[in-house]
Amino acid sequence: MMKLADCLLNWYDECKRDLPWRRDKDPYKIWVSEVMLQQTRVEVVRAYFERWIERFPTLQSLAEAQEDEVIQYWQGLGYYSRARNLHQGAREVATSYDGQMPMTKNEVAGLSGIGDYTSGAILSIAYDQKEPAIDGNVLRVFSRLYCIEGDIATPMIKRQIREQVEKEMAIDRPGDFNQALMDLGATVCIPKAPRCEECPLLKSCCAKDKGMQQQLPIKKKKVPPVPVEVVAGVLQDGELFLLRKRPKKGLLAGMWEFPAIEIPVGENSMEVFQRGFLCETGQEVQMAKLLLQCIHIFSHRKWDISFYHCTYEDGNRPLGKDLFWVNKSDWDKISFAGPHRKMANYLLNEMD
Numbered sequence: 001m002m003k004l005a006d007c008l009l010n011w012y013d014e015c016k017r018d019l020p021w022r023r024d025k026d027p028y029k030i031w032v033s034e035v036m037l038q039q040t041r042v043e044v045v046r047a048y049f050e051r052w053i054e055r056f057p058t059l060q061s062l063a064e065a066q067e068d069e070v071i072q073y074w075q076g077l078g079y080y081s082r083a084r085n086l087h088q089g090a091r092e093v094a095t096s097y098d099g100q101m102p103m104t105k106n107e108v109a110g111l112s113g114i115g116d117y118t119s120g121a122i123l124s125i126a127y128d129q130k131e132p133a134i135d136g137n138v139l140r141v142f143s144r145l146y147c148i149e150g151d152i153a154t155p156m157i158k159r160q161i162r163e164q165v166e167k168e169m170a171i172d173r174p175g176d177f178n179q180a181l182m183d184l185g186a187t188v189c190i191p192k193a194p195r196c197e198e199c200p201l202l203k204s205c206c207a208k209d210k211g212m213q214q215q216l217p218i219k220k221k222k223v224p225p226v227p228v229e230v231v232a233g234v235l236q237d238g239e240l241f242l243l244r245k246r247p248k249k250g251l252l253a254g255m256w257e258f259p260a261i262e263i264p265v266g267e268n269s270m271e272v273f274q275r276g277f278l279c280e281t282g283q284e285v286q287m288a289k290l291l292l293q294c295i296h297i298f299s300h301r302k303w304d305i306s307f308y309h310c311t312y313e314d315g316n317r318p319l320g321k322d323l324f325w326v327n328k329s330d331w332d333k334i335s336f337a338g339p340h341r342k343m344a345n346y347l348l349n350e351m352d
């Protein structure tokens with residue numbers, strides 16, 4: 001019987017997806033695409049990738065860019081720590097490796113934001129090194145191919161699958177082998193209803209043989225995001241609005257927002273906001289009118305956020321650490337945190 005790698009590569013040669021980052025083997029482009037593809041669909045990433053590469057065509061150009069601009073080009077992809085780490089990683093390559101992407105597992109995996117999967121993808125695709133790149137797709141495909149019935153989120157099962165991948169990996173085309181697995185997982189061995197009849201690995205698939213393809217992989221249920229009520233205040237002085245720059249670490253690090261506060265369960269939201277604002281600025285505000293309410297879901301939290309138009313003592317603009325009065329004509333130059341961008345757009349569109 002033909003080896004698994006040969007079946008997979010023959011299929012890949014015929015059916016591989018035409019993706020913009022596959023047009024050359026530039027490690028920087030592979031890096032950018034892999035980071036963008038974490039938590040985002042290929043169709044969405046295409047446009048972002050093209051725009052990104054047009055503005056930051058090389059690692060050096062990214063290393064030299066300002067963080068605000070980098071974040072701006074990421075706006076819409078979410079999970080902004082990915083962009084910040086990519087930027088930081090590019091700077092590390094510029095300073096520690098003379099702008100050239102390193103070529104060893106330890107060095108690549110040591111860069112900011114690069115983990116085991118991304119380093120494997122970069123080294124195998126760009127430099128043809130025999131390094132597996134194991135993500136959720138590969139875990140799914142291999143758990144089905146070998147009827148692995150343990151939870152694929154556990155280190156033990158991950159290790160077992162890694163060993164299996166290393167065993168099967170094509171020696172002469174490791175990069176294509178990894179990309180073929182990515183394509184197979186994305187287009188054929190898909191989560192809900194795998195298209196086994198179109199699968200090049202059909203004959204060697206244990207799950208298909210035993211009719212278990214729908215049951216595998218085994219995955220423990222994720223804890224749903226915790227709902228959190230948030231109140232934000234919109235304070236205005238003509239064309240100026242009061243904004244806060246979030247701390248450099250933590251959720252939505254370094255992004256801009258209307259002053260906001262998370263409300264502890266069971267407390268009066270307006271009172272909590274007013275008390276928090278008084279603490280931060282030494283000034284009182286009145287909540288005049290609800291302008292906008294929206295839901296924003298992060299991986300662990302679900303914000304139910306209400307934006308209130310607030311009034312303050314005439315001629316006495318509140319001030320505070322990390323608070324800035326920003327003209328709305330400058331809002332296109334700053335990166336608003338997700339739901340705050342919605343509020344900003346509302347103000348730009350509705351109040352003009």
Ligand code: SF4
Nearest residue numbers: 189194196199205213
């Ligand atoms: S035969 Fe079906 S379950 Fe097995 S690897 Fe192919 S698509 Fe997945």
